Amino acid sequence: MSRKYPIIAVTGSSGAGTSTVKEAFEHMFRREGITPGIIEGDSFHRFNRVDMKAAMAEAEKAGNHHFSHFGPEANLFAELADTFAHYGETGTCKRRFYIHNDEEAQRFAQHNVKAGEFTPWEDMPANTDCLFYEGLHGCVKTPEANVARHADLKIGVVPVLNLEWIQKIHRDTKQRGYSEEAVMDTILRRMHDYVHYIVPQFKSTDINFQRVPIVDTSDPIIARDIPTPDESLVVIRFRKLERFTVDFPYMLQMIKDSFMSRRNTIVVPGGKMGLAMELILTPIMRQIMNDRKAAMS
Secondary structure (H helix, E strand, O other): OOOOEEEEEEOOOOOOOOOHHHHHHHHHHHOOOOOOEEEEHHHHHHOOOOHHHHHHHHHHHHOOOOOOOOOHHEEOOHHHHHHHHHHHHHOOEEEEEEEEOOOHHHOHHHHHHOOOEEEOOOEEOOOOOOOEEEEEOOOOOOOEEEEEHHEEEEEEEEOHHHHHHHHHHHHHOOOOOOHHHHHHHHHHHHHHHHHHHHHHHHOOOOEEEEEEOOOOOOOOOOOOOOHHHHHHEEEEEEEEOOOOOOHHHHHHHHHHEEEEOOOOOEEEEEEEHHHHHHHHHHHHHHHHHHHHHHHHO
C-alpha cells in the first residue's frame, strides 16, 4: 500500500459487471480532476487468443479439464503483483492492452495488432495521481504472488451466481458471437478456478457491491433478458467500518427505499447503484487524494 502512489483495484469475474463500476470511477475521476493510470486485467493473461486455444487443447490432452482464464496457469499473477508494487514505490510501471475485437484493433493501429493479440509493453503515462485496475485478479493471493496487499482501495463486484451466468451468456452470445453451448462449456470449465481464485478475493475487498435480482433467475440458460437494475437490489458490504468513514444515516436519507440489513451492510434499489457509488466512493477518493498530497509535501 502506498500513500504517495495509491492503487485502486476493482475485481470481479467475467460478466460480473466490473465495467459498470469502472464507468462510475471514470466519471468521478473526471469530476474530481484525478488523473489515473489504467491497467486492464486482460492485459495480464499469459496467452493471446490463438495460443490460449492451443494451451487449452494441450491441457485437455493432459487430463486438466479446468484450465481457464481464471487460474494461475493462464495468467501472470507474479508480474501483476510486481506491477502494483513498482507503481506503489515509484508512481510508474509498464502496461499493455489486450485487443478484444476489430474496433479496438483500429484504436491501436499504430501497433499493427489484431483482435485477440496484445499491444507491446510500454511505460505508463507520467504524472498520474493513482493506478486504477479493473479485471479478474485485482485482489488475488497465491503462495507465489500476493496482489491484494499492494492495493489501497479494493472493490468487489459480485452478482449472485445465476445473474452472473445470465450476464455472461448474453454478452458472449450477442456481442461476441459464441453459441450458448460454448459459453456453458466455458462456465463449467472455469468453475474450479472460480472457486479457488475468484471467490477468495472477496475476503479482502474493502467494499463489495452484490446485485441480487428480484425476478426468477432459477434457470440462467433459458433467461431471455438480463434483469434490469429496477428488477434488482444491490447489497453493499463494508469489511472494516473503521477504515473509511461511511455516513449511513445520510445515505439512507439520500437513497429512497434503502435500508440497513447489518451494521456494515446497506441495501439499495438496483437503479440507485450509481448514486450509491457516488455517495460512497467520492469521499473515500477525496480522503485518498488528500493523504497523497500530504505525503508528497
